[in-house]
Amino acid sequence: MSLIWIWATSVGIVALIVIMFVYYYNKFVTKGLRIDNSLAQIDVQLKKRADLVPNLIETVKGYAKHEKGIMEDVTKARKALLSAKDIPSKVRAGDQLQNALKSIFAIAENYPQLRANENFLQLQNELSAIEDKVAYARQYYNDTILDFNNSVKVFPGKFFASLYSVKERPFLEIAERERAVPKVSF
Numbered sequence: 001m002s003l004i005w006i007w008a009t010s011v012g013i014v015a016l017i018v019i020m021f022v023y024y025y026n027k028f029v030t031k032g033l034r035i036d037n038s039l040a041q042i043d044v045q046l047k048k049r050a051d052l053v054p055n056l057i058e059t060v061k062g063y064a065k066h067e068k069g070i071m072e073d074v075t076k077a078r079k080a081l082l083s084a085k086d087i088p089s090k091v092r093a094g095d096q097l098q099n100a101l102k103s104i105f106a107i108a109e110n111y112p113q114l115r116a117n118e119n120f121l122q123l124q125n126e127l128s129a130i131e132d133k134v135a136y137a138r139q140y141y142n143d144t145i146l147d148f149n150n151s152v153k154v155f156p157g158k159f160f161a162s163l164y165s166v167k168e169r170p171f172l173e174i175a176e177r178e179r180a181v182p183k184v185s186f
Contacts, residue, residue, distance in 0.1 A: 020156070020160070021160070021163075024156075024157060024160035024161075024164070025160070025164060027151060027157070028148075028151065028152075028160070028161065028164060028166045031144070031147060031148040031151060032148065032166075034144045034147075034148075035141070035144045035145060035148055035169060038137065038140050038141040038144045039087045039141060041137045041140065041141075042087065042090070042091070042134065042137040042138060042141060042172075043087065043090060044137075045130055045133045045134045045137050046081060046090055046091075046093075046094045046134065047082075048130050048133075049081075049094065049097065049098075049127065049130045049131075049134065050078050050081045050082055050097065052123055052126055052127055052130070053074060053075075053078045053097070053101070054078075055119075055123055056074075056101070056104065056120075056123045056127070057071055057074060057075065057104075059114075059117060059119050059120045059123060060104055060107065060108070060114060060120070063111045063113060063114040063117075070100070070103045070104060070107060071104075073100045073103065074097070074100040074101060074103070074104060076100075077093065077096040077097040077099075077100040078097055080093040080096060080097075081093035081094055081096075081097050087172075088172075091138075091172060094134065098131065101127065105124065108120065108124075138172050141172055142171050142172055145169050145170070145171050145172075146171075148168075148169055149168045149169065152166055152167070152168050153168065
C-alpha cells in the first residue's frame with residue numbers, strides 16, 4: 001500500500017507542476033494579447049483623429065486663409081502620425097497633432113463665423129470625443145501593463161517569467177511638457 005501511496009503522490013506532484021507551468025504560460029500569453037489589443041485600440045483612435053484632420057483643415061481654410069503656417073503644422077503632424085511605425089512613435093506624433101489642433105481651435109476664436117459653422121462645430125465635437133477615447137485607451141493600456149508587470153514581478157510568476165523569458169513592459173508616459181502645471185494668471 002505504501003508503494004502505491006508514494007507513486008500516487010509523485011504523479012500528483014508532477015501533475016501539479018505541469019499544471020502550474022501551463023497555467024503561467026497561458027497567463028503570460030493571455031495578458032500579452034490583452035496588451036497588444038489595448039495598443040491596437042490606441043492606434044484605432046489615433047487613426048480616427050488623423051482622418052478628421054483633412055475635413056477640419058478644409059473647413060478652416062475658407063475662414064483663415066492667412067493662417068497657412070498653422071495649417072502646414074497640422075498637415076505635417078498628421079503625416080507623421082500616419083507614417084509612424086510603432087506605438088510610442090504614434091503616441092508622440094498623436095501628441096504633436098493634438099497640439100497643432102489646439103492652434104486651429106485658437107484661430108477659431110478670432111473668426112466668429114467659423115465658430116458658428118455647423119461643420120466646424122461637429123468636427124470639434126468629434127475630435128473632443130476622440131480625445132476622450134484616446135485618453136481612456138491609454139489608461140486601459142497602462143492598466144493592462146500594470147497587471148502584466150505584477151504577474152511578472154510577483155512570486156511565483158517571477159520564477160515562471162524568467163523560465164519563459166518574459167520581461168516587464170513599459171508604460172505609456174506623457175511628455176514632460178504635458179506634466180507641467182499650467183500657469184493661470186488673472
